[in-house]
Amino acid sequence: MSATATAPDPQAAAPLLRVEDLTVELGNGAAARRVLKGVSFDIPRGTTLALVGESGSGKTTLARTLVGVHRPSSGRILVDDAPLRTSRGRAGAATVQMIPQDPYSSFDPRRTVAQSLAEALDPIRARVKPVRTRIAELLGQVSLDPDTMDRYPHEFSGGQRQRLAIARALAPRPRFVIADEITSALDLTTQAEILNLLADLRRRLSLTMLFISHDLAVVRHVSDTVAVLLHGDLVELGPTGATFAAPNHPYTAQLLASVPGDPRFHLDDEPATV
Numbered sequence: 699m700s701a702t703a704t705a706p707d708p709q710a711a712a713p714l715l716r717v718e719d720l721t722v723e724l725g726n727g728a729a730a731r732r733v734l735k736g737v738s739f740d741i742p743r744g745t746t747l748a749l750v751g752e753s754g755s756g757k758t759t760l761a762r763t764l765v766g767v768h769r770p771s772s773g774r775i776l777v778d779d780a781p782l783r784t785s786r787g788r789a790g791a792a793t794v795q796m797i798p799q800d801p802y803s804s805f806d807p808r809r810t811v812a813q814s815l816a817e818a819l820d821p822i823r824a825r826v827k828p829v830r831t832r833i834a835e836l837l838g839q840v841s842l843d844p845d846t847m848d849r850y851p852h853e854f855s856g857g858q859r860q861r862l863a864i865a866r867a868l869a870p871r872p873r874f875v876i877a878d879e880i881t882s883a884l885d886l887t888t889q890a891e892i893l894n895l896l897a898d899l900r901r902r903l904s905l906t907m908l909f910i911s912h913d914l915a916v917v918r919h920v921s922d923t924v925a926v927l928l929h930g931d932l933v934e935l936g937p938t939g940a941t942f943a944a945p946n947h948p949y950t951a952q953l954l955a956s957v958p959g960d961p962r963f964h965l966d967d968e969p970a971t972v
């Protein structure tokens with residue numbers, strides 16, 4: 699056995715994303731409130747962390763802080779051990795991309811798909827011609843026909859638009875992708891298709907992901923680790939299977955108690971319920 703085969707691989711060991719004691723305050727003056735309270739977690743490279751918690755617990759605030767929309771009041775965000783760089787309040791596109799929740803409002807209806815993707819590829823020039831091949835490749839990655847690139851968003855179904863949103867997020871070849879409730883606007887069959895696409899992309903592109911969802915059946919299907927937010931505090935963090943089997947925090951147990959078997963997914967470790 700060679701020495702290199704046994705040497706630890708620091709790249710594999712280091713988390714892609716590290717959030718350290720992150721506190722975020724929103725609002726001004728007397729209305730200011732701490733929405734995230736000293737939150738810490740790592741996401742190892744190539745894995746998916748699911749973030750769950752009831753409405754108002756701070757999930758979207760965390761996502762928006764990671765893309766640079768909100769500034770931390772204290773704490774640190776590290777990508778590959780370096781502080782997350784933001785430009786004019788936005789995280790660098792090549793570092794972090796977010797897939798939006800609503801595929802209907804996230805595209806400019808006056809632009810063709812190719813124009814929107816060209817802008818994602820090169821925000822300054824946004825010219826389609828030099829990037830047609832890359833646009834075709836992106837559409838192929840999300841199983842859409844590259845010949846549809848000159849169509850407008852309204853010519854696509856909700857599920858197809860969510861595929862377009864995923865293609866747009868992948869355009870700058872981000873190292874880290876945030877999916878914030880990306881299936882909540884879709885019917886159950888389309889939800890399953892999008893989740894399977896995401897799982898496939900994750901494998902093929904070795905994506906590191908933060909997957910925000912209130913749907914614990916989905917979370918169980920897609921994530922390696924799970925984190926639970928309660929009023930801005932991270933109350934649970936652990937491997938998804940172990941956490942679902944034996945949660946540490948009573949709030950997690952309460953959330954899990956309300957999850958019935960889900961007929962949408964055929965999980966490897968359990969028979970599908972119908």
Ligand SMILES: Nc1ncnc2c1ncn2[C@@H]1O[C@H](COP(=O)(O)OP(=O)(O)OP(=O)(O)O)[C@@H](O)[C@H]1O
Nearest residue numbers: 724725733751752753754755756757758759760912
């Ligand atoms: N710009 C803001 N100024 C002040 N408070 C805000 C602002 N944005 C969000 N909040 C508050 O922060 C809290 C957390 O909101 P956030 O949207 O992060 O929760 P969430 O867990 O994503 O909820 P949901 O599941 O409903 O999307 C809420 O009480 C919300 O009212």
